[in-house]
Amino acid sequence: MIIGSHVQMKAPDFLAGSVKEALSYEANALMLYTGAPQNTKRRPLEEMKIDEAQKLMKENGIPMEHMIIHAPYLINPANSVKPEVSELATQFLTSEMQRTAAIGAKYIVLHPGSYTTTDLETGIRTIISCLNGLDIPEGIVICLETMAGKGSEVGFRFEHLAEIIAHMDHPEHFGVCLDTCHISDAGYDVSDFDSVLDEFDRVIGLDRLHIIHLNDSKNECGARKDRHANLGQGTIGFDTLCHIAHHPRTAHIPKILETPYIDGEPPYGREIRMLKEKVFEDMTKAQ
Ligand SMILES: [Zn+2]
Helix, strand or coil: CCEEEECCCCCCCHHHHHHHHHHHCCCCEEEECCCCCCCCCCCCHHHCCHHHHHHHHHHCCCCHHHEEEECCCCCCCCCCCCHHHHHHHHHHHHHHHHHHHHHCCCEEEECCCECCCCCHHHHHHHHHHHHHCCCCCCCCEEEEECCCCCCCECCCCHHHHHHHHHCCCCHHHEEEEEEHHHHHHCCCCCCCHHHHHHHHHHHCCHHHEEEEEECEECCCCCCCCCCEECCCCCCCCHHHHHHHHCCHHHCCCCEEECCCCECCECCHHHHHHHHHHCCCCCCCCCC
16 A cells, blocks of 8 residues: 655755655655645755655655645636736746656646636636646656535546546646545545546546545535545545555555644544554544
8 A cells, every 4th residue: 555645844854854754654655735835935946855855765665756746726727817827827837847856756736726707618728728838847747636626626527637638738747636535525426436436447547547635524425615534534434445545456556645633733643554454543532
């Protein structure tokens, strides 16, 4: 099982600290924002302790493609109403891809965005033109994330992502990140994960699936809300999430936890242990 979580990247250890955090959870994958997820301020590369991070990855036998970068969520390539927003998306994604390449990572997770006051088709067309305007470095793959369908979000049907990828000038630079909370909120029944994978394969192609975000959901299937819950504390439940984590058809794909902190503490060490041992432990009770 390739399993990890969202980890922080902060002073003084930056990227090396991110790897240390992942190792403290006994993870063999990790995902991070290269700065605050809600803004586009970024540190210069030379301060990020990249060499030390790469050394730690190597020493612990973790391939660099299991270090995943998440683009900040304010990046909205679907917005055609405010040109400065899509301009920022192009600008920021260009620098983010350079950072990802310098770090030695491969995958960048990107939310397709929200069409705001236009409509779904306009949103999809705006995303296509934004992404086709990018000069993507060799070896970098942008993974469009499946969304919950909250508000005017694009990407809550596999068909949306398939349409975007079908129109890419360089489709080899694009893949998908599947979020269990989001697709459940979007109306897919994840308790029948084989059928979900069959549908994904029919619409997008399973060879495009590179990352799974493993989260429980606070809301019922189809609620289109997007609120993550800790494993076994939501409507998906531990058994289904554990089944997905160990599913042979996605064994080669990193699973990343983005579950909420409990009492200000990251739950990831315990959640990863639960998945490895296949035993549910009520996280709301004291350790
Ligand atoms: Zn995401």
